[in-house]
Amino acid sequence: MFRREPPLFANRTEAGRLLARPVQALGLRDPVVYALPRGGVPVAVEVAAALGAPLDLxxxxxxxxxxxxxxxxxxxxxxxGTEPVLNAEIVAATGASEAYIAAARDREMAEIARRRARYMSGRAAVDPKGRTAVVIDDGLATGATARAALHALRRRGAARIVLAVPVAAAEALAAMQGEADEMVCLVKTKLFSGIGAFYRDFHQLSDAEVIAALASPEPPAQGRRVPRPGGRTG
Structure with a gap:
């Protein structure tokens, strides 16, 4: 379900509203929406609202x-118990030792814990075990972070994983085949000049913007209507 004529999204919120339609069409059972912060959060807010699903990071x-x-x-x-997802070629080329990788992992895991506490204000994480995990980002350039996210959710027991993005490089999508059970993308491009080229507003989100988006009211149980590509709701 790819469209090759790239639209220009006004911002991440509009991209999320458009992305919600094909995700809804999958008819997912018991979904949980997981955002890759920071940029994936406003996109995921719209998808979670449309699905009537809980939103987590x-x-x-x-x-x-x-x-x-x-x-x-x-x-x-x-x-x-999450292990790093490594690029073996780059590890070899840079001479990164096992000790270096272990130390880097510990450092970044501490930063992850700090960010969860800051962004989620003590709210418990949503358990994906036995559920459908819908992973959302604002775009897919190389797929490195998305791949690590999918692996982590698979280890946590997600029964099905859907990766959904507004725009992606064709090579990155091809490399992700087999990582997710299903992928949804509005714009697939071979001449990838960067995710930001597909947005009018692609400013770097602040922590405050992420926190505000996550603090929005819980979505209604039946989801909400989302706009058709022409701008009308349906």
Whole structure:
């Protein structure tokens, strides 16, 4: 269910409303929506509201290479016993040792715990065991963080996993085949110039914006109507 003519989303909220329609069409049983913060949160708020599903976070942190913190050797997601998802080629090329990776993992897991406490204000995490986990981000560039999130939810017992994004690089989607039980994407592109190119407003969200979005009222049990691509609700 891909559209090749890329629309220009006004912002993440509009992208979420449009993404909600094909996700609703899947007829998911007992879904839980998990946002990848920060950018995935406003998208996920709309999908959760449309599904009438609880909204939670799946927190992921990349592991930077030795001496090159911006170069990811992999990523780690929250959860007891969660192991890093590593890029073996980059690990080998950068000489990252097992000790280095273990220390980086511990450091990022501490940051994940700090962010959950800040964003969720003490609210308990939603258990995905036996349920359908719908993982939402504002776009998929390489898929590294999304892959770590999917692995973490699978370990936590999710019965089915759906990855849903407004826009993604075709190569990233191809690489994610088999990671999720189903993928939903509105825009698939080969000439990927960055997620932000598909949004009029793609500002970096602040912690305060994330907290405010997550503090919005719980969605109604039957979900809500979402706009058709032309802007009308249906």
């Amino acid at each position: 799946v927190l992921v942190r990349k592991l930077g290479a030795p001496g090159q913190p911006e170069l990811a050797i992999g990523a780690v997601a929250e959860g007891v």
